[in-house]
Amino acid sequence: MLRRNKSYLINICIILGLALIISACGSDNNESSSSSKENGNNNAEITLDSKKGKVTIPQNAERIIAPYHEDALLALGVTPVAKWAIGNSIQNYLEDQLKDVPKIEWNLPLEQVMKYNPDLIILSNTLDSYEGSYEDYQKIAPTYALTDEAAGNWRKQIKIFGKMLGKEDKAEKVLNQYDQKVSNAKEKLNKAIGDETVAMVWTMGNKFYLFEKDRHIADVVYSKLGINVPEVVDSLGKAPNDAWNAISIEKLSELKADHVFLLGMKGEEGIKTLQNSSVWQSIPAAQSGNVHVMNDPSHWTNQGLIASKKTIDAIVETLAE
Incomplete structure:
Protein backbone atom coordinates (compact mmCIF):
# COMPACT_ATOMS: atom_id res chain seq x y z
CA MET A 1 0.00 0.00 0.00
CA LEU A 2 2.82 2.37 0.98
CA ARG A 3 4.65 1.48 -2.21
CA ARG A 4 1.50 2.25 -4.24
CA ASN A 5 1.09 5.65 -2.50
CA LYS A 6 4.72 6.51 -3.21
CA SER A 7 4.22 5.68 -6.87
CA TYR A 8 1.09 7.81 -6.92
CA LEU A 9 2.89 10.75 -5.34
CA ILE A 10 5.76 10.43 -7.78
CA ASN A 11 3.32 10.50 -10.70
CA ILE A 12 1.58 13.57 -9.26
CA CYS A 13 4.91 15.36 -8.90
CA ILE A 14 5.87 14.52 -12.44
CA ILE A 15 2.53 15.79 -13.73
CA LEU A 16 2.81 19.01 -11.71
CA GLY A 17 6.38 19.47 -12.92
CA LEU A 18 5.34 19.05 -16.52
CA ALA A 19 2.47 21.47 -15.99
CA LEU A 20 4.86 24.08 -14.60
CA ILE A 21 7.26 23.59 -17.53
CA ILE A 22 4.45 23.88 -20.07
CA SER A 23 3.12 26.95 -18.27
CA ALA A 24 6.58 28.52 -18.28
CA CYS A 25 7.02 27.72 -21.95
CA GLY A 26 3.66 29.24 -22.69
CA SER A 27 4.64 32.38 -20.81
CA ASP A 28 7.93 32.52 -22.69
CA ASN A 29 6.08 32.06 -25.98
CA ASN A 30 3.66 34.84 -25.09
CA GLU A 31 6.52 37.16 -24.18
CA SER A 32 8.36 36.13 -27.31
CA SER A 33 5.23 36.74 -29.38
CA SER A 34 4.75 40.16 -27.79
CA SER A 35 8.42 40.97 -28.28
CA SER A 36 8.28 39.78 -31.89
CA LYS A 37 5.26 41.96 -32.49
CA GLU A 38 7.08 44.98 -31.08
CA ASN A 39 10.21 44.13 -33.03
CA GLY A 40 8.04 43.49 -36.06
CA ASN A 41 6.73 47.03 -35.86
CA ASN A 42 10.28 48.32 -35.65
CA ASN A 43 11.48 46.23 -38.56
CA ALA A 44 8.30 46.19 -40.66
CA GLU A 45 8.62 46.32 -44.41
CA ILE A 46 6.04 46.86 -47.10
CA THR A 47 6.08 46.03 -50.80
CA LEU A 48 4.48 48.56 -53.13
CA ASP A 49 4.16 49.06 -56.87
CA SER A 50 6.38 51.82 -58.18
CA LYS A 51 7.71 53.31 -61.39
CA LYS A 52 10.43 50.66 -61.18
CA GLY A 53 8.08 47.77 -60.44
CA LYS A 54 7.52 46.25 -57.02
CA VAL A 55 9.83 47.62 -54.34
CA THR A 56 10.19 46.69 -50.67
CA ILE A 57 10.84 49.54 -48.25
CA PRO A 58 10.99 49.93 -44.45
CA GLN A 59 7.96 51.34 -42.64
CA ASN A 60 10.04 52.75 -39.80
CA ALA A 61 11.91 55.30 -41.94
CA GLU A 62 12.75 58.52 -40.11
CA ARG A 63 15.32 60.23 -42.33
CA ILE A 64 13.37 60.76 -45.55
CA ILE A 65 14.26 62.67 -48.70
CA ALA A 66 11.32 63.32 -51.04
CA PRO A 67 12.17 66.43 -53.11
CA TYR A 68 9.14 68.47 -54.22
CA HIS A 69 6.81 66.05 -52.43
CA GLU A 70 7.32 67.49 -48.97
CA ASP A 71 3.70 68.69 -48.95
CA ALA A 72 2.40 65.12 -48.74
CA LEU A 73 4.89 64.18 -46.02
CA LEU A 74 4.04 67.21 -43.90
CA ALA A 75 0.32 66.51 -44.32
CA LEU A 76 1.01 63.23 -42.50
CA GLY A 77 3.03 64.94 -39.78
CA VAL A 78 6.40 63.77 -41.15
CA THR A 79 9.28 66.22 -41.57
CA PRO A 80 11.87 65.34 -44.25
CA VAL A 81 15.58 65.47 -43.52
CA ALA A 82 16.14 67.88 -46.44
CA LYS A 83 13.89 70.06 -48.62
CA TRP A 84 13.70 70.67 -52.38
CA ALA A 85 15.44 73.73 -53.77
CA ILE A 86 16.65 75.23 -57.03
CA GLY A 87 19.48 77.43 -55.84
CA ASN A 88 17.78 79.84 -53.42
CA SER A 89 14.28 79.03 -54.70
CA ILE A 90 12.22 76.89 -52.33
CA GLN A 91 8.55 76.10 -51.76
CA ASN A 92 7.86 79.19 -49.66
CA TYR A 93 4.39 78.13 -48.56
CA LEU A 94 5.92 75.25 -46.55
CA GLU A 95 8.50 77.36 -44.75
CA ASP A 96 6.45 77.69 -41.57
CA GLN A 97 7.17 73.96 -41.13
CA LEU A 98 10.46 73.62 -43.00
CA LYS A 99 12.38 76.76 -42.04
CA ASP A 100 14.95 74.77 -40.03
CA VAL A 101 15.30 71.98 -42.62
CA PRO A 102 18.38 72.24 -44.88
CA LYS A 103 18.08 72.42 -48.66
CA ILE A 104 18.94 69.77 -51.19
CA GLU A 105 19.28 70.61 -54.87
CA TRP A 106 16.34 69.54 -57.04
CA ASN A 107 18.38 67.08 -59.16
CA LEU A 108 19.63 65.21 -56.07
CA PRO A 109 23.43 65.29 -56.41
CA LEU A 110 24.67 61.99 -54.97
CA GLU A 111 27.12 63.64 -52.58
CA GLN A 112 24.34 65.77 -51.10
CA VAL A 113 22.06 62.76 -50.70
CA MET A 114 24.76 60.76 -48.90
CA LYS A 115 25.49 63.70 -46.62
CA TYR A 116 21.97 63.49 -45.17
CA ASN A 117 22.26 59.74 -44.54
CA PRO A 118 18.63 58.96 -45.51
CA ASP A 119 16.90 55.69 -44.71
CA LEU A 120 14.28 56.26 -47.43
CA ILE A 121 14.46 58.17 -50.73
CA ILE A 122 11.29 59.02 -52.65
CA LEU A 123 11.80 60.05 -56.27
CA SER A 124 9.35 61.54 -58.73
CA ASN A 125 8.45 59.75 -61.97
CA THR A 126 10.82 61.82 -64.12
CA LEU A 127 13.90 59.80 -63.24
CA ASP A 128 16.01 61.30 -66.03
CA SER A 129 15.96 64.65 -64.25
CA TYR A 130 18.14 63.41 -61.40
CA GLU A 131 21.92 63.48 -61.35
CA GLY A 132 22.18 59.83 -60.35
CA SER A 133 20.42 56.75 -61.65
CA TYR A 134 17.73 54.91 -59.72
CA GLU A 135 20.32 52.23 -58.96
CA ASP A 136 22.71 54.86 -57.57
CA TYR A 137 20.13 55.99 -55.04
CA GLN A 138 19.22 52.39 -54.18
CA LYS A 139 22.83 51.90 -53.06
CA ILE A 140 22.44 54.75 -50.59
CA ALA A 141 19.01 53.83 -49.15
CA PRO A 142 15.78 52.03 -50.08
CA THR A 143 14.35 54.07 -52.96
CA TYR A 144 10.77 54.43 -54.18
CA ALA A 145 9.95 56.06 -57.53
CA LEU A 146 6.44 57.46 -57.93
CA THR A 147 4.35 56.21 -60.82
CA ASP A 148 3.26 58.69 -63.49
CA GLU A 149 -0.26 58.68 -62.05
CA ALA A 150 0.81 59.24 -58.45
CA ALA A 151 3.33 61.98 -59.35
CA GLY A 152 0.50 64.14 -60.70
CA ASN A 153 -2.05 63.34 -58.00
CA TRP A 154 -1.31 64.54 -54.48
CA ARG A 155 -4.21 62.57 -52.99
CA LYS A 156 -2.63 59.35 -54.24
CA GLN A 157 0.73 60.48 -52.87
CA ILE A 158 -0.74 60.92 -49.40
CA LYS A 159 -2.30 57.46 -49.54
CA ILE A 160 0.94 55.87 -50.78
CA PHE A 161 3.05 57.68 -48.20
CA GLY A 162 0.53 56.62 -45.56
CA LYS A 163 1.08 52.98 -46.52
CA MET A 164 4.84 53.44 -46.64
CA LEU A 165 5.05 54.96 -43.19
CA GLY A 166 2.34 53.03 -41.36
CA LYS A 167 0.10 56.11 -41.31
CA GLU A 168 -2.89 54.93 -43.33
CA ASP A 169 -5.37 56.10 -40.68
CA LYS A 170 -3.74 59.53 -40.63
CA ALA A 171 -3.91 59.70 -44.43
CA GLU A 172 -7.61 58.90 -44.43
CA LYS A 173 -8.25 61.44 -41.68
CA VAL A 174 -6.48 64.38 -43.35
CA LEU A 175 -8.15 63.66 -46.70
CA ASN A 176 -11.59 63.55 -45.08
CA GLN A 177 -10.88 66.81 -43.27
CA TYR A 178 -9.79 68.37 -46.54
CA ASP A 179 -12.96 67.23 -48.32
CA GLN A 180 -15.03 68.82 -45.57
CA LYS A 181 -13.04 72.06 -45.94
CA VAL A 182 -13.75 72.08 -49.68
CA SER A 183 -17.45 71.50 -49.07
CA ASN A 184 -17.67 74.36 -46.55
CA ALA A 185 -15.72 76.73 -48.80
Whole structure:
Protein backbone atom coordinates (compact mmCIF):
# COMPACT_ATOMS: atom_id res chain seq x y z
CA MET A 1 0.00 0.00 0.00
CA LEU A 2 2.82 2.37 0.98
CA ARG A 3 4.65 1.48 -2.21
CA ARG A 4 1.50 2.25 -4.24
CA ASN A 5 1.09 5.65 -2.50
CA LYS A 6 4.72 6.51 -3.21
CA SER A 7 4.22 5.68 -6.87
CA TYR A 8 1.09 7.81 -6.92
CA LEU A 9 2.89 10.75 -5.34
CA ILE A 10 5.76 10.43 -7.78
CA ASN A 11 3.32 10.50 -10.70
CA ILE A 12 1.58 13.57 -9.26
CA CYS A 13 4.91 15.36 -8.90
CA ILE A 14 5.87 14.52 -12.44
CA ILE A 15 2.53 15.79 -13.73
CA LEU A 16 2.81 19.01 -11.71
CA GLY A 17 6.38 19.47 -12.92
CA LEU A 18 5.34 19.05 -16.52
CA ALA A 19 2.47 21.47 -15.99
CA LEU A 20 4.86 24.08 -14.60
CA ILE A 21 7.26 23.59 -17.53
CA ILE A 22 4.45 23.88 -20.07
CA SER A 23 3.12 26.95 -18.27
CA ALA A 24 6.58 28.52 -18.28
CA CYS A 25 7.02 27.72 -21.95
CA GLY A 26 3.66 29.24 -22.69
CA SER A 27 4.64 32.38 -20.81
CA ASP A 28 7.93 32.52 -22.69
CA ASN A 29 6.08 32.06 -25.98
CA ASN A 30 3.66 34.84 -25.09
CA GLU A 31 6.52 37.16 -24.18
CA SER A 32 8.36 36.13 -27.31
CA SER A 33 5.23 36.74 -29.38
CA SER A 34 4.75 40.16 -27.79
CA SER A 35 8.42 40.97 -28.28
CA SER A 36 8.28 39.78 -31.89
CA LYS A 37 5.26 41.96 -32.49
CA GLU A 38 7.08 44.98 -31.08
CA ASN A 39 10.21 44.13 -33.03
CA GLY A 40 8.04 43.49 -36.06
CA ASN A 41 6.73 47.03 -35.86
CA ASN A 42 10.28 48.32 -35.65
CA ASN A 43 11.48 46.23 -38.56
CA ALA A 44 8.30 46.19 -40.66
CA GLU A 45 8.62 46.32 -44.41
CA ILE A 46 6.04 46.86 -47.10
CA THR A 47 6.08 46.03 -50.80
CA LEU A 48 4.48 48.56 -53.13
CA ASP A 49 4.16 49.06 -56.87
CA SER A 50 6.38 51.82 -58.18
CA LYS A 51 7.71 53.31 -61.39
CA LYS A 52 10.43 50.66 -61.18
CA GLY A 53 8.08 47.77 -60.44
CA LYS A 54 7.52 46.25 -57.02
CA VAL A 55 9.83 47.62 -54.34
CA THR A 56 10.19 46.69 -50.67
CA ILE A 57 10.84 49.54 -48.25
CA PRO A 58 10.99 49.93 -44.45
CA GLN A 59 7.96 51.34 -42.64
CA ASN A 60 10.04 52.75 -39.80
CA ALA A 61 11.91 55.30 -41.94
CA GLU A 62 12.75 58.52 -40.11
CA ARG A 63 15.32 60.23 -42.33
CA ILE A 64 13.37 60.76 -45.55
CA ILE A 65 14.26 62.67 -48.70
CA ALA A 66 11.32 63.32 -51.04
CA PRO A 67 12.17 66.43 -53.11
CA TYR A 68 9.14 68.47 -54.22
CA HIS A 69 6.81 66.05 -52.43
CA GLU A 70 7.32 67.49 -48.97
CA ASP A 71 3.70 68.69 -48.95
CA ALA A 72 2.40 65.12 -48.74
CA LEU A 73 4.89 64.18 -46.02
CA LEU A 74 4.04 67.21 -43.90
CA ALA A 75 0.32 66.51 -44.32
CA LEU A 76 1.01 63.23 -42.50
CA GLY A 77 3.03 64.94 -39.78
CA VAL A 78 6.40 63.77 -41.15
CA THR A 79 9.28 66.22 -41.57
CA PRO A 80 11.87 65.34 -44.25
CA VAL A 81 15.58 65.47 -43.52
CA ALA A 82 16.14 67.88 -46.44
CA LYS A 83 13.89 70.06 -48.62
CA TRP A 84 13.70 70.67 -52.38
CA ALA A 85 15.44 73.73 -53.77
CA ILE A 86 16.65 75.23 -57.03
CA GLY A 87 19.48 77.43 -55.84
CA ASN A 88 17.78 79.84 -53.42
CA SER A 89 14.28 79.03 -54.70
CA ILE A 90 12.22 76.89 -52.33
CA GLN A 91 8.55 76.10 -51.76
CA ASN A 92 7.86 79.19 -49.66
CA TYR A 93 4.39 78.13 -48.56
CA LEU A 94 5.92 75.25 -46.55
CA GLU A 95 8.50 77.36 -44.75
CA ASP A 96 6.45 77.69 -41.57
CA GLN A 97 7.17 73.96 -41.13
CA LEU A 98 10.46 73.62 -43.00
CA LYS A 99 12.38 76.76 -42.04
CA ASP A 100 14.95 74.77 -40.03
CA VAL A 101 15.30 71.98 -42.62
CA PRO A 102 18.38 72.24 -44.88
CA LYS A 103 18.08 72.42 -48.66
CA ILE A 104 18.94 69.77 -51.19
CA GLU A 105 19.28 70.61 -54.87
CA TRP A 106 16.34 69.54 -57.04
CA ASN A 107 18.38 67.08 -59.16
CA LEU A 108 19.63 65.21 -56.07
CA PRO A 109 23.43 65.29 -56.41
CA LEU A 110 24.67 61.99 -54.97
CA GLU A 111 27.12 63.64 -52.58
CA GLN A 112 24.34 65.77 -51.10
CA VAL A 113 22.06 62.76 -50.70
CA MET A 114 24.76 60.76 -48.90
CA LYS A 115 25.49 63.70 -46.62
CA TYR A 116 21.97 63.49 -45.17
CA ASN A 117 22.26 59.74 -44.54
CA PRO A 118 18.63 58.96 -45.51
CA ASP A 119 16.90 55.69 -44.71
CA LEU A 120 14.28 56.26 -47.43
CA ILE A 121 14.46 58.17 -50.73
CA ILE A 122 11.29 59.02 -52.65
CA LEU A 123 11.80 60.05 -56.27
CA SER A 124 9.35 61.54 -58.73
CA ASN A 125 8.45 59.75 -61.97
CA THR A 126 10.82 61.82 -64.12
CA LEU A 127 13.90 59.80 -63.24
CA ASP A 128 16.01 61.30 -66.03
CA SER A 129 15.96 64.65 -64.25
CA TYR A 130 18.14 63.41 -61.40
CA GLU A 131 21.92 63.48 -61.35
CA GLY A 132 22.18 59.83 -60.35
CA SER A 133 20.42 56.75 -61.65
CA TYR A 134 17.73 54.91 -59.72
CA GLU A 135 20.32 52.23 -58.96
CA ASP A 136 22.71 54.86 -57.57
CA TYR A 137 20.13 55.99 -55.04
CA GLN A 138 19.22 52.39 -54.18
CA LYS A 139 22.83 51.90 -53.06
CA ILE A 140 22.44 54.75 -50.59
CA ALA A 141 19.01 53.83 -49.15
CA PRO A 142 15.78 52.03 -50.08
CA THR A 143 14.35 54.07 -52.96
CA TYR A 144 10.77 54.43 -54.18
CA ALA A 145 9.95 56.06 -57.53
CA LEU A 146 6.44 57.46 -57.93
CA THR A 147 4.35 56.21 -60.82
CA ASP A 148 3.26 58.69 -63.49
CA GLU A 149 -0.26 58.68 -62.05
CA ALA A 150 0.81 59.24 -58.45
CA ALA A 151 3.33 61.98 -59.35
CA GLY A 152 0.50 64.14 -60.70
CA ASN A 153 -2.05 63.34 -58.00
CA TRP A 154 -1.31 64.54 -54.48
CA ARG A 155 -4.21 62.57 -52.99
CA LYS A 156 -2.63 59.35 -54.24
CA GLN A 157 0.73 60.48 -52.87
CA ILE A 158 -0.74 60.92 -49.40
CA LYS A 159 -2.30 57.46 -49.54
CA ILE A 160 0.94 55.87 -50.78
CA PHE A 161 3.05 57.68 -48.20
CA GLY A 162 0.53 56.62 -45.56
CA LYS A 163 1.08 52.98 -46.52
CA MET A 164 4.84 53.44 -46.64
CA LEU A 165 5.05 54.96 -43.19
CA GLY A 166 2.34 53.03 -41.36
CA LYS A 167 0.10 56.11 -41.31
CA GLU A 168 -2.89 54.93 -43.33
CA ASP A 169 -5.37 56.10 -40.68
CA LYS A 170 -3.74 59.53 -40.63
CA ALA A 171 -3.91 59.70 -44.43
CA GLU A 172 -7.61 58.90 -44.43
CA LYS A 173 -8.25 61.44 -41.68
CA VAL A 174 -6.48 64.38 -43.35
CA LEU A 175 -8.15 63.66 -46.70
CA ASN A 176 -11.59 63.55 -45.08
CA GLN A 177 -10.88 66.81 -43.27
CA TYR A 178 -9.79 68.37 -46.54
CA ASP A 179 -12.96 67.23 -48.32
CA GLN A 180 -15.03 68.82 -45.57
CA LYS A 181 -13.04 72.06 -45.94
CA VAL A 182 -13.75 72.08 -49.68
CA SER A 183 -17.45 71.50 -49.07
CA ASN A 184 -17.67 74.36 -46.55
CA ALA A 185 -15.72 76.73 -48.80
CA LYS A 186 -17.85 75.87 -51.83
CA GLU A 187 -21.01 76.71 -49.90
CA LYS A 188 -19.60 80.05 -48.70
CA LEU A 189 -18.37 81.05 -52.16
CA ASN A 190 -21.63 80.09 -53.84
CA LYS A 191 -23.48 82.42 -51.46
CA ALA A 192 -20.90 85.20 -51.85
CA ILE A 193 -20.26 85.33 -55.62
CA GLY A 194 -22.83 83.03 -57.20
CA ASP A 195 -22.19 82.71 -60.94
CA GLU A 196 -19.35 85.22 -61.08
CA THR A 197 -16.15 84.12 -62.77
CA VAL A 198 -12.61 84.02 -61.39
CA ALA A 199 -9.24 83.94 -63.15
CA MET A 200 -5.68 83.63 -61.91
CA VAL A 201 -2.71 85.41 -63.47
CA TRP A 202 0.87 84.83 -62.32
CA THR A 203 3.51 87.43 -63.07
CA MET A 204 7.24 86.80 -62.85
CA GLY A 205 10.07 88.64 -64.55
CA ASN A 206 7.55 91.03 -66.12
CA LYS A 207 5.92 88.13 -67.95
CA PHE A 208 2.35 86.99 -67.46
CA TYR A 209 0.91 83.51 -67.19
CA LEU A 210 -2.80 82.81 -67.23
CA PHE A 211 -3.80 79.61 -65.44
CA GLU A 212 -5.54 77.04 -67.61
CA LYS A 213 -8.52 75.44 -65.87
CA ASP A 214 -6.49 72.36 -64.89
CA ARG A 215 -3.21 74.12 -64.08
CA HIS A 216 -2.06 73.35 -60.54
CA ILE A 217 -4.41 75.03 -58.08
CA ALA A 218 -6.88 76.04 -60.80
CA ASP A 219 -8.19 72.49 -60.80
CA VAL A 220 -9.23 72.98 -57.17
CA VAL A 221 -10.74 76.39 -57.86
CA TYR A 222 -12.87 75.30 -60.79
CA SER A 223 -13.47 71.57 -60.29
CA LYS A 224 -13.71 71.38 -56.49
CA LEU A 225 -14.97 74.80 -55.44
CA GLY A 226 -17.28 75.03 -58.44
CA ILE A 227 -16.26 78.56 -59.42
CA ASN A 228 -17.15 79.50 -62.99
CA VAL A 229 -14.42 79.56 -65.65
CA PRO A 230 -14.00 82.73 -67.75
CA GLU A 231 -14.39 82.16 -71.50
CA VAL A 232 -10.79 83.00 -72.37
CA VAL A 233 -9.49 80.55 -69.76
CA ASP A 234 -11.79 77.84 -71.09
CA SER A 235 -10.47 78.47 -74.61
CA LEU A 236 -6.91 77.67 -73.49
CA GLY A 237 -7.77 73.98 -73.13
CA LYS A 238 -5.61 71.68 -71.04
CA ALA A 239 -2.30 72.80 -69.60
CA PRO A 240 0.64 71.36 -71.60
CA ASN A 241 2.41 69.27 -68.96
CA ASP A 242 4.40 71.58 -66.67
CA ALA A 243 5.38 74.12 -69.34
CA TRP A 244 4.10 77.65 -68.83
CA ASN A 245 3.33 79.80 -71.85
CA ALA A 246 3.53 83.54 -71.32
CA ILE A 247 0.58 85.60 -72.49
CA SER A 248 0.64 89.18 -73.81
CA ILE A 249 -1.12 92.10 -72.14
CA GLU A 250 -3.16 92.43 -75.32
CA LYS A 251 -4.42 88.87 -74.90
CA LEU A 252 -5.17 89.60 -71.25
CA SER A 253 -7.52 92.36 -72.41
CA GLU A 254 -9.89 89.55 -73.45
CA LEU A 255 -10.12 88.39 -69.84
CA LYS A 256 -13.75 89.13 -69.01
CA ALA A 257 -13.52 87.75 -65.49
CA ASP A 258 -15.44 89.21 -62.56
CA HIS A 259 -12.49 88.58 -60.25
CA VAL A 260 -8.79 88.20 -60.96
CA PHE A 261 -6.20 86.94 -58.50
CA LEU A 262 -2.92 88.55 -59.56
CA LEU A 263 -0.05 86.53 -58.15
CA GLY A 264 3.41 88.01 -57.78
CA MET A 265 6.08 88.61 -55.18
CA LYS A 266 6.01 91.98 -53.45
CA GLY A 267 7.68 94.54 -55.71
CA GLU A 268 7.35 92.31 -58.79
CA GLU A 269 7.77 94.43 -61.91
CA GLY A 270 4.82 92.79 -63.66
CA ILE A 271 2.37 94.04 -61.03
CA LYS A 272 3.48 97.62 -61.63
CA THR A 273 3.32 97.09 -65.39
CA LEU A 274 -0.33 96.02 -65.21
CA GLN A 275 -1.25 98.78 -62.80
CA ASN A 276 0.09 101.30 -65.33
CA SER A 277 -1.44 99.59 -68.37
CA SER A 278 -4.59 101.14 -69.86
CA VAL A 279 -5.27 97.81 -71.59
CA TRP A 280 -5.26 95.95 -68.28
CA GLN A 281 -7.24 98.64 -66.54
CA SER A 282 -10.00 98.18 -69.10
CA ILE A 283 -10.87 94.61 -68.10
CA PRO A 284 -14.05 94.17 -65.98
CA ALA A 285 -12.26 93.02 -62.81
CA ALA A 286 -9.95 96.06 -62.83
CA GLN A 287 -12.79 98.47 -63.49
CA SER A 288 -14.81 97.09 -60.58
CA GLY A 289 -11.84 96.98 -58.22
CA ASN A 290 -11.77 93.19 -58.14
CA VAL A 291 -8.15 92.54 -59.01
CA HIS A 292 -6.82 90.87 -55.87
CA VAL A 293 -3.03 90.97 -55.53
CA MET A 294 -1.51 87.98 -53.74
CA ASN A 295 2.15 88.40 -52.77
CA ASP A 296 2.86 84.70 -52.14
CA PRO A 297 2.38 82.81 -55.42
CA SER A 298 4.05 79.64 -54.13
CA HIS A 299 0.99 77.71 -52.99
CA TRP A 300 -0.99 78.81 -56.05
CA THR A 301 1.65 77.37 -58.38
CA ASN A 302 2.04 74.05 -56.57
CA GLN A 303 0.04 70.91 -55.98
CA GLY A 304 -0.64 69.38 -52.58
CA LEU A 305 -3.01 69.23 -49.68
CA ILE A 306 -1.31 72.08 -47.81
CA ALA A 307 -1.05 74.18 -50.99
CA SER A 308 -4.74 73.63 -51.68
CA LYS A 309 -5.79 74.48 -48.14
CA LYS A 310 -3.79 77.71 -48.17
CA THR A 311 -5.28 78.72 -51.53
CA ILE A 312 -8.82 77.91 -50.43
CA ASP A 313 -8.31 80.03 -47.33
CA ALA A 314 -7.04 82.94 -49.44
CA ILE A 315 -9.99 82.74 -51.85
CA VAL A 316 -12.60 82.49 -49.10
CA GLU A 317 -11.05 85.34 -47.10
CA THR A 318 -10.95 87.53 -50.21
CA LEU A 319 -14.34 86.76 -51.75
CA ALA A 320 -16.58 85.48 -48.98
CA GLU A 321 -15.57 87.15 -45.73
